[in-house]
Amino acid sequence: MLRSCEVQLANVGAHCRNARFRRLRSVEQQRFFSASGKGQKRPRQEDTKGVTATKSADFATWYTQVITRSEMVEYYDVSGCYILRPWSFSIWQQVSRWLDDKIQALGVQNAYFPCFVSQEALRTEEEHLEDFAPEVAWVTKSGTSDLTKPIAIRPTSETIMYPAFAKWIRSYRDLPLQLNQWTNVVRWEFKQPTPFLRTREFLWQEGHTAHATEEEASDVVRTALELYAQAYTDLLALPVIKGVKSSEERFAGSVYTETLEGFIPATGRGIQAATSHYLGQNFARMFGIRFEDVSGHKHFVHQTCWGFTTRCIGIMIMVHGDDKGLVLPPFVAPTQVILIPIPARKDGAGVEARCAELATALKDRGIRCEVDARQTYSPGWKFNWWEMKGVPIRLEVGPKDMAQGTCRLVRRFDGSKQDVDQSQLATLIPAELDYIHAAMLEKATTQRDEGIATVTRWDEVMPTLQQKKLILAPWCESAASEAEIKSRTKEVAPEAAAAGENASILTGAMKSLCIPLTQGPMPPGTKCFVTGEPAKRWALFGRSY
Structure with a gap:
């Protein structure tokens, strides 16, 4: 057709x-x-600013020009924070309204929890917050007076929501408890901020559920992931790869993390598009979230959390945009x-x-x-x-x-x-x-498909990365091999540098993006492309945002 x-x-x-x-x-x-x-008559200066950078030659400048000159974003005087103008916020509304209807159709109810979290609550899940600790923003003053105890602005909401879960859940009759909130989050990023992709404040949807069984919780994890994938394909015209994160890349405190991974052809980088986590009973033990079953026995609940953010707008711009500006689905x-x-x-x-x-x-x-x-x-x-x-x-x-x-x-x-x-x-x-x-x-x-290359030997890795491709490779999935992958790909290939090709070389370490849920056949005896040990599954690797 x-x-x-x-x-x-x-x-x-x-x-x-x-x-x-x-x-x-x-x-x-x-x-x-x-x-x-x-x-x-010469037009007003602001009326002459079309997109002058090209996507292929100067991607960073192109992206900045597109988002500002098309009236998507206005820069703000706090670094890493941006004004979402009506043209971009309307896109977020289209996505959020669609998602909200779908989420509530699953029996999930909307709620709102405060944006502040006490120091004591954060310490309750210290292991989980370890990855977030450098990014936590603290309120230390009220006017000119120092607060007795600093108060954190939420980087994520587990510590805020789960003490309430412990109060509300007593019996199997209280399950499942399924809540969702649309809110903002503050993470004081120290990496290079990029509007929509990596900002100190961003908008998101976060779902949190508690269940009597692992099976029921796992179903919610997969259902949320499928819903996010549908939002990308049916609304944003973007393909995504469904997968599970490695043990090193999964959400801190989770048993496993399922993910959607996108691809930016102009830069050859992968990008995490959305995640859905099975938390098991880890947080239930931290916060004492237990229920009594029909026989009178007490059990810890099984939990999930899942989120979708304004990052989707940045992915949409980077994939669909051209040298004239935005191309909106x-x-x-x-x-x-x-x-x-x-x-x-x-x-x-x-x-x-x-x-x-x-x-x-x-x-x-x-x-x-x-x-x-x-x-x-x-x-x-x-x-x-x-x-x-x-x-x-x-x-x-x-x-x-x-x-x-x-x-x-x-x-x-x-x-x-x-x-x-x-x-x-x-x-x-x-x-x-x-x-x-x-x-x-x-x-x-x-x-996207043309941007993924199958690699079975380590000597194929750097040439493939420099072609702006992601890598699908057989992997043993060990933590040691993941650290080795990042270390060995951190620097530019020496032979390329010696050839004077620096201007076209991509930099940054390669890491595991996901282990795709849909696996192709793996011949018996296939070796890991890093260690030479027996490979377990095909995994997707690449430089990423």
Whole structure:
């Protein structure tokens, strides 16, 4: 079906606009990106800032330009903290509303717990908080007076929630206890902060459940992971790999951690997309969370926790964006369709009125739609503006379109153009949005699959990493081998450095990302690619964010 649509659009795209209109767009592109058009009024400085860095040559600058110039993020005067502007926060709302409905359908109830945690509570789970300790932010003053005891701002909520669990759970009749909260978290990161990916304050959803049996808890762990995977594929058009973390990478205090791992093709790095943890009875013992069964015997509960964060927006931008700016998946785009009137010299109001009518018809079908009728900007400028903001579909309506009852439909994803009947928009646009989502997911999946290489010997590792690929390798899963992997890949390959290839070399240690839940066949006698010991399973490795 995708191929037939592409052939159809290729044929339609053979038709072109009149020469005057093409010249208009060419001039306006120059104004938007360089503001150097002779004989034209120079636009305001903020209006000339399109995306000038390229994704392939300068990824870091490209990312910064995209998120700021498309009005996703504003930098803040506290390092590592950022303002989420309406364009990005609307995407988070689309995802969170969808997830919230699904979570509550599982019988999980929403609640809210305070953001402060006492020093005593943190000490209760000192082993668990060991990994978070350097990132914990403390409140030490009230006005000018020192607090008697410092109060921590939550880096995660186990210490806040589980004392209450111990009070509320007495009998098997109180189980399962399943709570979820939407909140912010503060982790005072000392690594290089990156908006959406690694910030000192971020938004998330965290589910916490308590159960009578391990089986019931394990089912919730997997159900949450599947729900997160569905959010990535069905909303964000992003493929993910389901797996389990190694013993060294799992969540502190958990029995095991299941994870979703993404891939950023432009940098060749993996990225953790979401996690779901089986805590076993570890926290139940710490906080005394016990229940009495039907026979009167007391047992510790089995617990889970799972979370999904605003990191998903950063992954979406990095995978789908291009040199023009954002490319938004249609189901989360704040505006799915933008209508641009191309006014006639004599009757511009008629074109604008028709655009308003078309927008109303689309909104009645549940399409998020706007008309850009601003008089201070020309159509060509608007084209570039909305392309940078990633709106999935642009509809252009000019005098000739009015006469013919048509409009020009332009896809942001692939730049394809077609002339369509205005009377068919109400049924055509939903189908177009479905097609765009499917095509974006297919492209991202192909890039992900091409970015994973199978490696069976250590001497293949560094050349593969330098090709911006992840590595699927047979592994013995020992903690010692994991430490060795990080140590041996920390430095740049000497032979590459000697060849003067520093500019194109990726740096950073490789680590285990996950052991995929879906395992391919492993021939008998397969050896670990690191130690030469018998391999247990295929594992995914790579440099990561």
